Amino acid sequence: MGNKGNVVEARGLTVVRGTTTALGGVDLDVPSHQIVGLLGPSGSGKTTLMRSIVGVQRTTAGSMTVLGRPAGHPELRRVVGYTTQAASVYADLTVTENLRYFAALLGAHASDIERALVAVDMAGLAGRTVGTLSGGERSRVSLAAALLGDPQLLVLDEPTVGLDPVLRRDLWDLFARLRNDGVSLLVSSHVMDEAARCDRLVLLREGQVLADATLPELLERTGTSEAGEAFLALIEARGEEGR
Amino acid sequence: MTPRLTLATASRVLTQLRHDHRTIALIIVLPCVVLGLIAWLFDGTPVLNQFGPVYVGIFPVVVMFLVTSVATLRERTSGTLERLMSLPLGKGDFVTGYALAFGLLAIVQALVLVAFTVWVCGMDVAGELWVLVLCAVLSAILGSALGLAASALARTEFQAVQLMPATLFPQLILCGLAMPRAQMPEVLEALSRVFPLTYVVDALGGVARGLAFTDIASEVGLVALFIVAAVLGGSLTLRRRTP
Ligand SMILES: Nc1ncnc2c1ncn2[C@@H]1O[C@H](COP(=O)(O)OP(=O)(O)OP(=O)(O)O)[C@@H](O)[C@H]1O
Ligand SMILES: [Mg+2]
Numbered sequence: 119m120g121n122k123g124n125v126v127e128a129r130g131l132t133v134v135r136g137t138t139t140a141l142g143g144v145d146l147d148v149p150s151h152q153i154v155g156l157l158g159p160s161g162s163g164k165t166t167l168m169r170s171i172v173g174v175q176r177t178t179a180g181s182m183t184v185l186g187r188p189a190g191h192p193e194l195r196r197v198v199g200y201t202t203q204a205a206s207v208y209a210d211l212t213v214t215e216n217l218r219y220f221a222a223l224l225g226a227h228a229s230d231i232e233r234a235l236v237a238v239d240m241a242g243l244a245g246r247t248v249g250t251l252s253g254g255e256r257s258r259v260s261l262a263a264a265l266l267g268d269p270q271l272l273v274l275d276e277p278t279v280g281l282d283p284v285l286r287r288d289l290w291d292l293f294a295r296l297r298n299d300g301v302s303l304l305v306s307s308h309v310m311d312e313a314a315r316c317d318r319l320v321l322l323r324e325g326q327v328l329a330d331a332t333l334p335e336l337l338e339r340t341g342t343s344e345a346g347e348a349f350l351a352l353i354e355a356r357g358e359e360g361r
Numbered sequence: 362m363t364p365r366l367t368l369a370t371a372s373r374v375l376t377q378l379r380h381d382h383r384t385i386a387l388i389i390v391l392p393c394v395v396l397g398l399i400a401w402l403f404d405g406t407p408v409l410n411q412f413g414p415v416y417v418g419i420f421p422v423v424v425m426f427l428v429t430s431v432a433t434l435r436e437r438t439s440g441t442l443e444r445l446m447s448l449p450l451g452k453g454d455f456v457t458g459y460a461l462a463f464g465l466l467a468i469v470q471a472l473v474l475v476a477f478t479v480w481v482c483g484m485d486v487a488g489e490l491w492v493l494v495l496c497a498v499l500s501a502i503l504g505s506a507l508g509l510a511a512s513a514l515a516r517t518e519f520q521a522v523q524l525m526p527a528t529l530f531p532q533l534i535l536c537g538l539a540m541p542r543a544q545m546p547e548v549l550e551a552l553s554r555v556f557p558l559t560y561v562v563d564a565l566g567g568v569a570r571g572l573a574f575t576d577i578a579s580e581v582g583l584v585a586l587f588i589v590a591a592v593l594g595g596s597l598t599l600r601r602r603t604p
Pocket of ligand 2: 164275
């Protein structure tokens with residue numbers, strides 16, 4: 119599955135959740151060996167798109183391939199790491215007990231646990247019960263669990279939310295290292311200044327892809343100087359078209 | 362299903378239980394307290410010998426049902442189930458892992474309860490003791506299995522708690538304790554035949570009347586079948602993709 123092209127390809131992906139159309143015909147290519155930032159306001163469909171990629175979202179129409187296989191294929195569960203938006207770890211287990219379980223499911227070596235904990239700077243708290251950790255510490259345990267095994271694609275739903283600037287910088291450094299080691303990453307965020315750390319940006323709004331470009335391209339196209347402004351400019355341009 | 366993954370899940374659930382001393386104490390001690398109260402209340406009458414064996418089966422069903430349904434629901438609301446469904450864990454592994462862990466707890470609970478009622482409360486069992494132990498263990502496991510199957514229907518913890526009265530109360534009323542089944546209106550008697558608790562009460566009532574194992578083997582077999590059906594039902598209603 120070491121394909122050079124795209125790690126995710128979606129065509130006309132439509133997801134209706136309850137009465138809302140969370141994704142309305144999304145076409146998307148996520149190139150391999152890059153950090154792709156998935157940006158967009160609350161409710162724009164970021165989580166829905168990520169859930170579709172990892173195969174836990176019921177989709178309504180359209181197609182999606184991940185690492186050359188249909189999204190949700192059993193073979194993908196070993197090579198796609200996923201963190202949900204809220205830290206999905208067991209609060210009544212210690213950090214190590216949590217990771218030991220997820221490592222067992224992935225068939226990962228016990229030594230992998232130490233590596234993952236060091237990567238997220240949590241080795242010092244390995245023996246603590248997760249329920250006694252702060253929100254940011256918990257989300258890093260959740261991230262460590264996604265690093266276990268040998269993931270080729272990481273799908274991370276707002277991994278830096280609630281973290282201080284230093285930790286956020288450290289995590290983005292980690293993402294860059296992973297990318298250099300050949301991992302592809304899709305990272306959602308609604309902190310626009312994190313856009314500068316991404317190789318590519320996908321801007322999502324009301325279930326539609328507003329833009330899919332590099333940051334410099336985006337700034338040039340909109341004549342702005344940072345991602346947040348570019349995003350607003352794109353929304354206004356859309357509004358004018360519609361009028 | 363993969364035995365390695367089933368066992369990893371069972372061992373994780375047991376580790377969670379081990380951290381929660383209070384729950385373990387409640388599960389083990391509570392049925393003993395109830396039986397102790399009954400023994401005290403009817404001291405000097407043959408009530409304990411007549412109905413004690415039946416109660417030894419019924420209280421564990423209720424306790425194990427509640428504990429299991431809330432535990433699996435917690436997995437849903439915390440997002441850990443979503444993560445597990447994106448990992449190489451079969452739905453059957455998940456449900457069977459839970460059934461094994463709580464089954465083990467059920468065995469301990471049943472053994473302690475039988476020992477307490479026989480040796481501390483002085484219950485005189487007309488039938489064979491090992492048959493009583495077998496029936497008590499099976500009914501506790503049945504409670505767990507029904508809790509697993511029912512939790513698929515609940516979306517919130519409030520609903521999960523309501524599931525206990527919703528699924529167990531009709532069974533308790535129609536199982537033959539409130540009125541001998543032969544005297545029930547025909548429709549209700551027919552209904553009682555599809556409820557597993559009916560066979561638990563039939564088997565344990567037989568033990569109280571001094572029947573040999575061969576005389577109640579078909580009831581015991583049916584309870585075992587209900588357990589398998591409930592675990593299967595729980596795996597089939599679990600959804601990897603959710604709306
Ligand atoms: N379980 C659900 N049932 C029904 N509708 C849902 C459900 N979850 C999300 N939605 C709707 O789907 C749309 C997209 O939601 P989604 O969670 O993908 O947004 P998001 O971009 O991740 O937002 P946020 O930044 O707040 O996490 C929203 O309109 C939301 O109301
Ligand atoms: Mg979201």
